[in-house]
Amino acid sequence: MRQYELMIILDPEVDDRQVAPTLERFLNVIKNDKGTVENIDMMGRRRLAYDIKKKSEGVYIVVNFTAEPSTAKELDRQLGLSEQVLRTKLLRPDAA
Numbered sequence: 327m328r329q330y331e332l333m334i335i336l337d338p339e340v341d342d343r344q345v346a347p348t349l350e351r352f353l354n355v356i357k358n359d360k361g362t363v364e365n366i367d368m369m370g371r372r373r374l375a376y377d378i379k380k381k382s383e384g385v386y387i388v389v390n391f392t393a394e395p396s397t398a399k400e401l402d403r404q405l406g407l408s409e410q411v412l413r414t415k416l417l418r419p420d421a422a
Contacts, residue, residue: 327361330393333388336384336410337410349387352404356401362392363391370386
């Protein structure tokens with residue numbers, strides 16, 4: 327198991343009530359493969375540095391989790407297929 331940090335930028339047209347269920351659907355990939363979610367930081371709507379898909383705002387979410395590399399790869403794949411997700415960044419934090 328490895329530590330990961332995932333940043334997700336959701337489409338600003340996603341209703342605030344839909345953000346949590348949408349995120350939970352993706353986090354079930356981690357939980358179903360015996361991974362753990364340590365922290366979820368919902369940063370809310372923020373202005374983007376540059377337009378992505380003609381959107382100037384996005385809903386920022388940062389998730390810290392532990393999972394197998396194959397699980398993280400599958401999660402990143404599913405996030406990339408979703409139309410509600412503007413951008414993702416999956417990182418392994420420094421061990422130092």
